[in-house]
Amino acid sequence: MSRLVSSGVGQGLLGALERVDDRRPNRVRVLTYHRAGSPESFEAQMRYLAEHTCPVSMQELVDALEGRRELPPRAVMVTFDDAYTDFAQVAWPALKRYGIPVTLFVPTGYPGGALPAFWWDRLSYALAHTTRRTPLDTPFGPLPLATPGERGQAFKRLTSYVKSLPHDEGMAFVEQIAGALHDGTPPCDVLGWDELRQLAAEGVTLGAHTRTHPLLTRVPLDVARREVVGSLEDLRREIGEVMPVFAYPAGAYNAEVVAILKEAGFRLAFTTIKGTNDLARLDPLRLRRINVKEDATVGTLRARLLLYTARLNGLRALPQAA
Numbered sequence: 402m403s404r405l406v407s408s409g410v411g412q413g414l415l416g417a418l419e420r421v422d423d424r425r426p427n428r429v430r431v432l433t434y435h436r437a438g439s440p441e442s443f444e445a446q447m448r449y450l451a452e453h454t455c456p457v458s459m460q461e462l463v464d465a466l467e468g469r470r471e472l473p474p475r476a477v478m479v480t481f482d483d484a485y486t487d488f489a490q491v492a493w494p495a496l497k498r499y500g501i502p503v504t505l506f507v508p509t510g511y512p513g514g515a516l517p518a519f520w521w522d523r524l525s526y527a528l529a530h531t532t533r534r535t536p537l538d539t540p541f542g543p544l545p546l547a548t549p550g551e552r553g554q555a556f557k558r559l560t561s562y563v564k565s566l567p568h569d570e571g572m573a574f575v576e577q578i579a580g581a582l583h584d585g586t587p588p589c590d591v592l593g594w595d596e597l598r599q600l601a602a603e604g605v606t607l608g609a610h611t612r613t614h615p616l617l618t619r620v621p622l623d624v625a626r627r628e629v630v631g632s633l634e635d636l637r638r639e640i641g642e643v644m645p646v647f648a649y650p651a652g653a654y655n656a657e658v659v660a661i662l663k664e665a666g667f668r669l670a671f672t673t674i675k676g677t678n679d680l681a682r683l684d685p686l687r688l689r690r691i692n693v694k695e696d697a698t699v700g701t702l703r704a705r706l707l708l709y710t711a712r713l714n715g716l717r718a719l720p721q722a723a
């Protein structure tokens with residue numbers, strides 16, 4: 402798709418498809434960003450959203466769900482996960498400039514440097530800095546590390562293996578592998594509470610994203626409950642009143658986790674299942690989102706918005722009890 406959209410034919414096709422795209426109100430596509438990437442790329446994406454879509458806020462979505470307003474056609478909501486520092490440096494200035502509302506999901510154990518870097522950043526850093534070029538033995542076989550391509554592939558294999566393990570076991574494995582690759586550790590690249598308070602005062606909606614970012618399906622239920630409830634308590638203590646909205650770390654949830662959120666009073670929760678949310682038929686604790694990679698081009702952003710129309714939701718059914 403990306404190669405197609407960069408061609409002249411692709412651009413024409415994309416434009417034609419956009420013109421016949423669903424114009425009905427009360428449907429919202431929610432974009433997920435992690436890092437903003439380069440200011441130029443992010444600015445271009447936000448300009449496109451401001452000129453060609455109707456960006457809406459979390460409050461507008463809640464109001465629409467509760468029947469107090471309609472969402473306009475081509476409604477898009479921008480969200481950021483993990484509260485990386487480049488949100489304040491790159492994303493927020495551009496979002497403000499274009500008047501685009503945004504929600505930032507914060508893993509509340511990280512601000513203030515209480516925890517080391519996220520485990521996937523630790524692995525990525527170790528792979529980027531390792532001088533080892535011979536294969537590394539792992540429980541899933543030898544991991545080739547000779548070329549940049551192999552080290553990129555190693556990152557993907559390691560992260561998917563970590564996600565398959567119980568959380569504590571996964572974190573011990575990260576320590577072991579990262580330690581075998583490289584001595585240093587990356588700094589924790591998450592905004593502090595003062596910066597988060599400032600952003601909230603300027604209009605950024607803050608939402609909960611657990612405390613320590615475990616996959617909630619890979620920890621015991623009492624731990625999942627503490628992570629979920631604790632992150633909302635942390636936000637309320639540090640920020641004041643916040644909306645009870647949540648993003649599942651790495652999109653991982655099951656029926657028990659959803660029940661914990663419901664009991665804790667969360668109003669909306671966001672998965673990583675791709676698609677459009679149709680207000681007439683959505684489950685507010687299993688909302689769909691569309692991931693946008695760092696430094697995406699406007700063409701890729703347009704293609705992703707178009708690919709995940711409500712019409713195509715059936716291709717990616719929402720697991721109810723995964």
Ligand SMILES: [Zn+2]
Nearest residue numbers: 482483650651
């Ligand atoms: Zn996250």
